[in-house]
Amino acid sequence: MSETKTDTAFIRETEEEPRMPGHETALDRKPEWKPRFPGSGRLEGKVAIVTGGDSGIGRATAVLFAREGAKVAIAYLKEDDDAQITADAIADEGSEALLHKGDLGDPDVGKALVDKVIGKWGRLDVLVNNAGEQHPDEDVTDITREQLQRTFQTNIFSMFYLVQAARPHLKKGAAIVNCTSVTMYKGAPILLDYSATKGAITAFTRSLSENLVGDGIRVNAVAPGPIWTPLNPCGGQPPEEMDDFGKDTPMGRPGEPNEVAPAFLFLACEDSSYMSGQVLHPNGGIIVTS
Template sequence: MTEPLKTTISDEHRAIQRQVAEADARATKPQPGAMQAGARPYPAPPLPAQHQQKPGIESLLDPAPMYDAPFYKGSGKLDGKVAIVTGADSGIGRAVAVLFAREGADLAVLYLDEHEDAASTRAAVEREGRRCLLISGDVRDRQFCRGAVAQVVAEFGRLDVLVNNAAFQLHVPRFEDLTEAHFDMTMKTNLYGYFHMAQAAIEHMPPGSAIVNSGSVTGLMGNKDLLDYATTKGAIHAFTRSLSTHLIPRGIRVNAVAPGPVWTPLNPADKNSDEVAQFGADTPMGRPAQPEEIAPAYVFLASSHCSSYITGEILPVIGGYISR
């Protein structure tokens, strides 16, 4: 009598392999297109090809960045607070200013020289029923930063939140093309500006205050075309963690948001028009964020009602991690 063949481990491997092959054949193929998970649809590539001269003007962007978050309902998370937001004439800074106002804060908007955009931010803050002070100047200048903070305290009587957001970004095709002047501009704006503003602000910030820095996905992963910018953003993450520990005895929390690609004047004033048309297409969600999608993260980190036990953290908002 012939004995039945014994099942081997290899047979079990092949049986599982057949089952997976059958599942592969039945699987629904992913549909191309950008992910839309918000309260309203957001633009996706291809975007209109365009390029701007620096520093970039929000009113000239097509499509206009979406910053007003009409479905976001305030709940008093920043009632009675005063906040400074640098680079708040446009982009993420403007969206943050609007939501801070909706949560009950008065605002000081610091910006370089984009006066028309800054006026639009002030109008948006005032529509929320809050006061808004515009201060134009260069955050690379220590005296400007100290003077701006003093002006805010004189105007509003206090300072509770600092958002460091002003930045300079410009790609280079080759490392050899990164000039010392270019490198210095990026370092002084992105690092010295944060240092000067934080140092000036903490003299006036009571326990329970917060500093929120704008980091970047480039500071987490690097970027081959933005060597200087990515370097500063990585340094901002380290600065955030170090300063957070230093300020714990004074009751001041320090955190950072690390956005991925966001539709603001920063990028059309950097990339060529063809690259702008595909901006954000390489994220898992297939599109850039709109500023209103990033701003709630700043509210969360600024409000002691939401994040009183959070300091020294880097919060990525990058449209999904790429898994391979």
């Protein structure tokens, strides 16, 4: 066990999975992230933040938002090459991107991101809390204190920090969309701490919705199933299980990021104007009780 103390307010990256979150450019099979259909202006004139936007679901969501007219700020941990690909794709859609590098488990990083967005564009309309990490462990006793705190810090504490920083700038009509997971609903025997954070995110989503809906701010979530992103092949799943990743879904395959991004778009735009506190389930046909 490392010498990091868990009584500190911030835990830096552990040595559990040093490759995570991973470079999308390094994957042999690249995820499909490009939007599949023409835009229709559903986010025209809006400004959005997408965390974990350098790759995977975050990239697909950020580029789709740009196609729909939004200016998009991308928060990412350290993968500069992936983040630049996302920024270039946003520019190709005729929109503007802002890149912000840092660990969102540190509340100062989230505040700096919001300040940068307001300073550049003067508004914030959509907050997508998508960044996360996971570390597989076969036995609950294998989860170190550092890993436990780090997973909660990245997956749920960061959402509190960002919402706190964003709240003064969110006006009537704004939307928050959080990323929870199918593991919150059906469990995951080797992802105990990760699944617990996703349960917390779902509860946070529902409670925050009740807290903000009276001010005209909607809060919803998306619970993806197994999606082909860098998170899993770069350490989020045991290597021996990657050949069968997603094959246990009713559709018999993992999903692609551009099959999940439309769920975030729907909840971010006025198409879902009568929805708050809800969760969408792009999960390959897995039946869950929501």
